[in-house]
Amino acid sequence: MNSATLRAAIIGCGSSSAGKGGAHSIGYAHGWAIGRVTNLKLVAVADRIEQNAADFCQEFSGCVAYRDYRTMLEREHPDVVTVSAFPPYREEMVMAALAAGAKGIVIEKPMATSLASAQRMMAAAANTGCRLFVHHQRRYGKPFEWWRDAVAHREIGELESIDIAQPFDTFMNFGPHLVDAALFALGRERQAVRAIGAVDTTVLGDYQGIPSETQLLASIHFTDGVRLSIEAGKRTCGRLPVLRANGTHGFAELRLDPLPDDACVFRKVCASGDVVSPATNEHFHHSEDGVLYVERAYRDICQALRTGASTRIDGDEAVRGLAIIMAAYEAGHQGRMLDFPINATDGEDLVV
Ligand SMILES: NC(=O)c1ccc[n+]([C@@H]2O[C@H](COP(=O)([O-])OP(=O)(O)OC[C@H]3O[C@@H](n4cnc5c(N)ncnc54)[C@H](O)[C@@H]3O)[C@@H](O)[C@H]2O)c1
Incomplete structure (x- = not known):
């Protein structure tokens, strides 16, 4: 390992089934991707x-297994720490990685279970000079780049919603993936100004410690009058694409699976009426080999850690997305319109 090599460690790898x-x-996808990046070495x-x-260490030679992440951090002092355990543990794990001297921390989505928690992590990282990245790896996929370009380059006219x-x-x-894809297209200049929403909690669930609603409906208004509409839940209309950008001269969308006549999950229809859906081996969830988006993310992260450049998945962009999600829930719970910036304590506890 040469001195330029960054030592990486993962917290929460999952089973080998x-x-x-x-x-x-998802820890395996991180491990495979790290293995493909020069000057990045998975050590623990x-x-x-x-x-x-x-089991994970059987697959990744040279990787040392620990049961307790704090012991791992104290002994290994990794440069890059990937936090892919369950969401309620994010903050304690990020704080421990910061205390152990991490230079970069890659956090799985959702970044946190409250906005206040995400903001505390960002502030603590800024204090130590560590960079936080959130694993919204779809930003590195071609269909998502085409989707962003269709909006950013006004290929569908002026964006309306x-x-x-x-x-x-x-x-x-x-939802963090979907809101993040929306923000990727909306760009950094547009700011959310208000939110209104409704949350049905008739049947409550739990996923990895995150409470789950029955149905969620929200409308987020942006500075230039663009509206982001959200519907989520098993009773959401199944014919709709997961993401659609509506412009004055057409629309662009992303589907979980391509429509029968389309070549990929991205489709764009402009004023001419022609459908654009280019052939690619890159899909909604991942590339053909499953790892390409993650590999591109780690390449970007390594470059950023060397040069100080920003990446597509910087923590501040994830905080922006989390604020939108929390505002949607909070507006629903409170039954009133909320103005941005929402008070972090409004989203302190996610109660569905
Ligand atoms: N970006 C993506 O596309 C993507 C895909 C899948 C999952 N995820 C996210 O990754 C995270 C993990 O999901 P998963 O599907 O890999 O879960 P998983 O259950 O398969 O793996 C999580 C692992 O974390 C371990 N873990 C939990 N708490 C821990 C703790 N306190 N200390 C040490 N280890 C701990 C568990 O034992 C488990 O092995 C979730 O936040 C999920 O949303 C992201």
């Missing part, structure tokens, strides 16, 4: 299930 690195055990993993950490339709529950779990 079928489907690892995708639907579950911690998982509170001892067998998970041991973006619709999010998540046809399953726990918006707090998957």
Whole structure:
């Protein structure tokens, strides 16, 4: 290992059962991606299930298994720490990684279970000079770049609204990807100004310690009059794309699966009426090999840690997304319109 090599460690790798690195055990996708990046070396993993950490090290030679992440951080002092355990542990893990001298921390989504928690992490990281990144890896996928370009380059005319339709529950779990994709297209200049929403809590669930609502509906207004609409829950209309940007001269959308006549999950329809859906082996959730988006993310992160450049997945952008999600829930709970910036304590406890 040369002196320029950054030492990486993962907290929360998951089990080695079928489907690892995708639907579950996302720690494997991080491990595979880290292995593909020059000057980044995976040195350790911690998982509170001892067998998970041991199995993980069978796959990644040179990686040392720990059961307790604090012991791992104290002994290894990794430069880059990936936090992919359950969301309620984010803050304590990030704070421990900061105390152990991490230069960069990659946090799985959702970044936190409250806005105040995300803001505390950002402030603490700024104090130590550590960079926080949130794993919104879809920003590195071609369909998502085409979607952003269709909006940013006005290929669909002037943007009027973006619709999010998540046809399953726990918006707090998957919604961060969708809101992040919306923000990717909306750009950094547009700011959310107010939110109104409704939350149905008839049947409550729990996913990895995140409470899950029955159905969520929200409307977020942006500075230039653009509206972001959100519907999430099992009873969301199944014919809708998960993301659609509506412009004055057409629309661009992203679907979980391509429509029968489309070549990919992205489709754009402009004033001419022609459908654009380019062939690609990059999909909604990941690339053909499952790791490309994550690998691109780590390349960007390493470059950022060397040069100080920003990345597509900087923590402040994730905080922006989290504020929108929390405002949607809070407006629903309080039954009134909320103005941005929402008070962090409004979203301190997510109660669905
Ligand atoms: N970015 C993506 O596309 C994507 C995909 C899947 C999951 N995720 C996110 O990754 C996170 C993990 O999801 P998963 O599906 O990999 O879960 P998982 O259950 O497969 O793996 C999580 C692992 O974390 C370990 N863990 C939990 N608490 C711990 C603690 N206190 N100390 C040490 N280890 C601990 C568990 O034992 C488990 O092995 C979630 O926040 C999820 O939303 C993101």
